Structure formats: structure tokens, C-alpha cells
Amino acid sequence: MNYYLLRCGSNGKYQLGLGDDEDKDHLVEEKLNWEPSKIACGGNHTLVLSTDGYIYGCGDNSKGQCGIDDVPVVPNLTAVPKVGGSDWTDVAAGWQFSLLLNENRELWVCGEGFSGELGLGKKMYQTKLTKIPGIWDIDQIETSIHSVMIKLKGGQLYGWGNNRKGLLNLDSDRIIWEPQLIDEQVKQVSLARSFSVVVKEGSLSVKGKTDIQCKLDPKEISFLSTMWSSLHFIEKNKLHSMGNNSHGQIFYDGLSVENIEQISLGSEHGLILYANHSVSAWGWGEHGNCGQKPIENKDRPTDEQVTYSLNEIYNGSRPVKFIQGGCATSWIVVSDVS
């Protein structure tokens, strides 16, 4: 089986891994000789995990955020060294930093951050790949631009980084410099730019700076995720959204989720994968991340011209394995027709 990586959108720092720095308003395809299993998108860098334990990075590496030494930029997907030869098993990316988990449950961090997002202690602002102390039995890693939340398989929730307005933990300082246990018996989390959502057995809480107030029964929620400034969830088979709607981020309310296979949210746009393998995008699409639009006005586009409502970007001609939204980038992994 061959796999192909299709991507479009913002590309000013080579974050699409195509060897150039031009934005793309149509999907550009690359044939791979490995199988992707996860894509993590930072501010201007991208990390792709493979099923055989490699992580490939591209984009801005000026702070070492791709985990590759001594090059300011990584123009094409390039393997990140395996520390001690151990397979990588999970990956996440924030604004200018990355978190990499290996098969020994060691959590490694690289890149730059001034708000404690490296998790290495006070005034640690930049690092090459460094191990964060501890053994990490991770179920879910959530990152936003300057914050990290990690849910362990046992339900314990750890957080560090920017904690403005108690986004991670109401009882902690503005910056949490090292991993801190912030909750237990957690089922799921989602971390937006300035707020977080924590789902437990009988409760759902929203913390941080946001106008979003919701009283939801966790038992009715089958999907929950965030863009930078909005919350999206499926309740009783309907998709709902709350929060910032400056650019059509919240165009639907109560959209039926029949025929929807996957939803993935980027910084201010979203992607929907349908059962027929087509992919549509909505929200803010100024950099081509929601595909093309007939209107051309690159100098000073109006809000309407950069706002999309479910624009098809992939027609489903080949089976889609998964989709991923990034910082104004869109990614689709497809395979050969079997």
C-alpha cells in the first residue's frame, strides 16, 4: 500500500514541507514510502509521526522546534533523530516548541517558549531535544500556542506553560514552569489559545479567558475539540459551535453528523471528512487552507473573501486515512485505491 500526503495553506516558513515558501490554495501531493499516523502543526513547523516509529519534521527550525540540529529551516520532511534508537510513538506541537513521546514513555521537548511551555523549569526558554523528567503513560497530548495539557491513561491531568486567567489551573500562578498535576479522573481535554475544556464523568468545565458558557452532559458528547478561539462538539449526533465567529468559524448549529467520518480543527478553520472520502473546509481561509475561491483581491481582501462555508478541497477519489488542520494549513493522508 502506498500513502500520499496532500496539503495546502500557509507556507511562509516551509511548514508544508514542499521545498518552497509560497502559500498553496490547492492540495499538493507527495508520495511517501512510509505510513503517517499523526500530524502535529506548530505556528510555522510541522511534525508527522509514522507507523514505524519515525517523526518527520519540516518548516521553521530557527528555535530548534523541529528537533533537528543546526539548520534554521527544514524545507522538506526530514527524519528527527531517534534518541537512543527508540521508536517515537506520539507527537504534539505548540507555537515554537514540540513534544515527542517514545516507546519508553519518555517525553522529550524542543524549541522555544517564554511562558513555561517547555516544562523544564523556571527561565528555561530554549532547548534542543531534552527529556522532561518522569515516565509518561500518555493517553492524550493537547497543546495550544503557549500551554500544554497531558492526560494520562489513569485519568490524571498534567499541565504547564501559560496559565493566564487560570486557563490550566485556577489555583496556580500565571506561568506554570514544570509539569503540575491539575486534575484527576479526567476523560477528555481540549486546549484552545486562551481557554481549556475538561470533561469528567459527570461534568464539563471551561476555564480561562472566554465568553463560552455551556452546561453539557458529558454522556451526550461524542466529539469535542477547539480552534484557537472557539469550541466545537457533537451532542446527540448534531455538531454545535460556540465562541469567536469573526470569520465563519461558527457557520452551523445543529449540523447533522450523518456521513461524517472525522472532524479536525486548525487555528481558525475546520475540516470535515465525509464517508465518501471527500473533504470540505470552513472558517478563515486567507492562505488557501480552505481551498480556492474565485474572487481575487490579494492586496486587501474583505472578511467575506477570506471566509469559507464548507468548501470542498478533496473530491474523495482515493481513500482518506485521516485529516489534520493546522495554523492556516490543511493536511490529508490518502492511500491507493485497494
Add this chain to the structure above:
Amino acid sequence: METIYDHIEIEDFIFDPILQIFQYPCPCGDRFQISLDDLKDGEDVAICPSCSLMVQVVFEEEDLQQYVDQLS
């Protein structure tokens, strides 16, 4: 009419005392920018050099003195 994408408090920006500008991440990957001089003149909209998004800086005039103090 362009809408303001979001409202961001001044302490969430990173201040560069050499360039005398405030910066904050933009969803496109670049950064919103506004200069200390603009804020002193009463301007409060930070723009991104790479896209059309804008944010309003939330601040009080007396907040600016701590940044003036950082200038050498």
C-alpha cells in the same frame, strides 16, 4: 468593513525593547504587531504583516510606563 478578529490584553503580547514593538501570534503563523509609539498615540489595533487579520490591544494608558522603563 473589517472586523476585529479578537481582543488581546497588552500583557499577553511580547515586548521587544530594541524594536519597541509588541507582538502576539496570529493564526496564520506570523505575528500581530504594534509599536509602543502607536499605543502612546492612542492607536490600539495591531495588524499582521502577512494577512488581513487584526486584533484590538486591551490596555490602559498607565500600563505603558513599565515598557517605557525597559528602553535603554
